[in-house]
Amino acid sequence: MDPEFTEFLAAMPPLQFADPAAQRELSAKARAEWPEVPWPDGVARTDHTVAAAHPVPVRRYVPDGAGDAAPVVLWIHGGGYCIGHPDEDEPFCARLAADTGAVVVSVDYRLAPEHPYPAALDDCYAALLDFASGAPLVVAGMSAGAGLAAALALRARDTGGPVINGQVLLCPFLDATMGAESMAGLSAAPVFNAEDARLCWGHYLGPLVGAPPVWGSPSVAQDLRGLPPAYVLAAGADCLRDEAVQYALRLQAAGVAAELHVVPGVPHAFTAMQPGASVSRRIRAELLAVLGRFLEPAPVQTP
Template sequence: MTTGTSKHLVDPEIMGLLDILPPLDLTNETLAQTRAMLSEMNAQLLTGLPEFPDISVREQYIAGPEGAPDVRVLVYLPKNVPTPVPALLWIHGGGYVIGNADQADLQMKSIISATGCAAVAVDYRLAPETPHPGPVEDCYAALKWLYTNASSLGVDASRIAIGGDSAGGGLTACLALLTRDRGEVPLIFQLLIYPMLDDRTVTTADPHPYTGEYVWTPQANHFGWSALLGQEPGGPDVSPYAAAARATNLEGLPPALIGVGTLDLFLEEDIEYARRLIRAGVPTELHIYPGGFHAFPMVAEAKVSQAFIRDYLNALTRAFNQS
C-alpha cells in the first residue's frame, strides 16, 4: 500500500494522534527497545490522570497455570458500594508482544465509575518469550482466581464479564472459547474492542485497500502472530485458543460486543467473527466507526471515540444488570 492512501478517510478529530504515536517497527532486534519506549510513554501518560478516590487498586500475584510462574494482576474495587458487585476481567492489548496491565488504568477506573463493577487486569506473559498457550492460560488462571475468590473480593460470581482491546480482545475471544469448553466458570459477556482474531489475515491474497496503514500495520501483525504461534501464521494447525477465528463452533459463547474502526487492519476479520457469532445464536452487537484507525479511542475527546466508549459502557451495564 502506498503511503497516504487512507489519510483522506481518517476522522479529522483523531488525526493528531498519528503525530504522537510512533510507528511500530517490530522485529526481534527492536522489540526490547519498543517495549521500553512504550512503557516510558505510558508512564508519562499515567502521571497526569485524574484521581479516583472511590476506587482502590492493589497489585497481587496469583498462582499461574500448572508449572508456570505466578501471574501479576491489578485488582480494582469500588469503595462505599453495596456488595456483591459484578466484575470485569480485563486483558490488555499490544499485539501479544508488548504492553502490560498498567496501561489500562484510566480505562479500568472509568469503566468502574460508569458501571459500578470491580475489575481485575491481567499481566499475562508476552510472546515470543512465552508463545501460545502461555498467554491465554495466564488469563484463564486469573479468571479462575477471580471466580474462586469472588466472595472475599465482594464480587458476584454469577456476574463476571471478560474484555480486552486489540490482542487483549483476541485473548478475550480465545478465553471465552476455553472457558466454555472447560465448563468451570460462567461468563455473562465478552467485550471485544477491535480484537486480533485471525492469523490467516497475514497471508490473505486480497488485503483491504484502506485498512492497516496506521498504528497496527500488516508488518506488525505478521510479527505479533509469528511470535505468539512460534511459527509462520496462516498454517493448518492453529488452535482456536490461539486465534479465535479458527474455532469451528461458536455456539454457547457469552453475549458479545465487537467494535472496530473502518481503517483498522482487523476490520474484516472482526465483521466476519460477529457474523458467525450471530449465526451461532450468540447475542452480538457489532459497531463500526467511520474514520477510525487502530486504537483511535485514545483521543477521548473525539466524537467518534465518545460514541465507541458510550456503546461499550451501555452494553456492559446491560449485561451486568440483566444477569
Template sequence: MTLDAPVAEFLAFKPDAGASGTPVADRRRAILDASDEIFRRFGEPAPDVASVTDHVVDQPGGAIRVRVYRPHAAAPLPVHVFIHGGGFWLGSVDELVVDATCRERSTGADCVVVAVDYRLAPEHPFPTPVEDCYRALLWAHEHAASLGGDPSVLTIGGVSAGANLAAAVTLAVRDRGGPPLALQLLEVPALDLTLSSMVASGVGDDHGISVADMAVTVDLYLPAPADPTSPYASPLLATDLRGLPPAHILTAEFDPLRHEGERYAERLRDAGVPVVCRRQPGAVHGSLALTGRWEPARQWRAHLLDALRQAHHRAPGA
C-alpha cells in the same frame, strides 16, 4: 478520506514497534514510554476509585499479577476481567491508558475490574497468554466475594490482542466447563492470525496498524510449530461457536482488523449467540485512547459502559 484532526495527530505521533533487530526489552520500554505520552496528550484523566490492589495468581509455569479496581459502590458487585492489548508481546497493567480504562469501567459500570498482567511473547509464546488469562478468570471467580464481587455476574473483555485473548478464553470456558460469562466485550479484536482477513479488509496500511506489524506479532506469538488456525489462536476460525456468551464487538472504520471483528459477529449470530456489533465512523486502531481530545472516543466509551451495565443487569445472578 480526511481524518478528524485529533485522529490524524494521533497517527502522526504514534510510534512504530522499532526495528526487528532491536532487543525486545528495549522495544517494550520505548513503546511503553510512547504509550504513556500518548495518553497524557490525548486521554482524559482517569476517575477516582475506592481502591486499587495487586494480587498474585499462582499457576503452572509461573505466577502472574492481577490488578483489582473497586468503585465507590456497595458490594456485591459484578466482576469484569480486562485484558490489555499490545500484540501479545507489548503492554502491561502499568500503562496509563490501561489504568484509565479499568478505572472508567469500574466507576462507569459499578463493577470490580480485574486487569490481567499476562506473560508476554516471545518469552512466553502461545498458548501461555491464553492460559494465563483463563487462570486469571478462574481466580476472579474464586475470589470474587473477598474482592466485593458477585461470582455469579462475570464478564470478560479486551482490546486488540487482548480481545483475541478474551475471545479465546470464552472458548476455553465453554470447552472446559468454566464459570458462566454474561458477556464478551471485544474492542478492535484481532481474531485471525493467518492474516488473511486483514489482507482482505480493503483498509490500507497507513492507519496505525499494518499487515507488516501483525506479521511481526504473529512471528513472536506463534513460533513454529504453533498453528495460526488453532481456535485459541484465531477464534474466528473455530469450527463451532455455539454455546458462547453474548458478545459486544466494537470495530473502527479505518482499521484493517475491522473485517475479522465483523465476520466474527456474523459467525456468532449464525451460531445462535446474541451479538451487538458497532463500527465507529472515522476511527482508527487505537482511537479509544483519544477521550480527552475526540468526542467519538467518549461516545465509544459511553457505548461500551452501557453494554457492560446491560449485561450485568441481564445476568442470572443480578
C-alpha cells in the same frame, strides 16, 4: 480519516513489533512522561497475585461498596500479544470501575516471543478462575486483549469453565490466517498494519502459525454456538476491521447475541489513542450501556 485523529497520527512514531523488547523499553519511558490523570473518587487500586503454575500479577480496581458479590470485568490489555502493560490502561480501568460499580481486574500476562502461546491465555484463564465467584462476569479487551477475551470465552465453553456473562471485543486481533479482505485492502493502515500483524502472530504462535489452534486464533473456530453474548467494535481504517466483522456475523449465525459496531474513518484502537475525541466519547457511552446489561444479576427463578 476522522479529522480529530489526523494530527495525532502524524506525530505517532511507528511501533517496533520486529523487536518487542526494544518497544517495551520505549513504551516504559513514554509512560513515565505521561501527565497525571485525575483519579476517580471512590475507587481503590490493589495488587494481587493469582496462584497458578505460573503466578499471575493482576490489578484490582475496586469501587466503594463493592462486596464479595460485586460483578467483575476481567480486562486484558492489547499490544499484539508481545508488548503492552497494565499501566497503559490504568486510567481507563479505574474510570470503568467508578462508572459501572464493578470490580475491574487487569491482567499482567506474559508476553511473546519470550513466552509464546499458550502462556498469555493460561495467565488470563488463571485470573478468570480466580475471580469467578458466581457474580456476573465479563471478559473484555482491546486488540490482542480482545483476542484473548474471545479465546477465554471459547476455552471456558469447551472445558466447562466459569459462566461468562458477556464478552467485549474492541478492535479484536483474532485471525492468524490473515485472510480477511481488509488485511490486504488496508495493509498499510496507521497504528497497526498487515506487516505488524504478521510479526505479532509469528511471535505469539511461533511454529503453530501455519495451522493455528482455536484458542490461539479464535477466528479459526468452526463452532461458535453456546458462547457468551458479545459486543464487537471494528474501526473502519483498521486492517483488522473485517476479521472483527466476520467474527461478529458468525456469532450471530451461531445463535449468539452479538452486537456489532463499525465506526468509519478511525484507526485501530482509536478509543485508547484519542479518548477525548467525540467518536471515542460516544463509543464509551455505548460500552457502558452494554456492560450495564451484561453485568445485571440474573433474575431469580420462582417455582
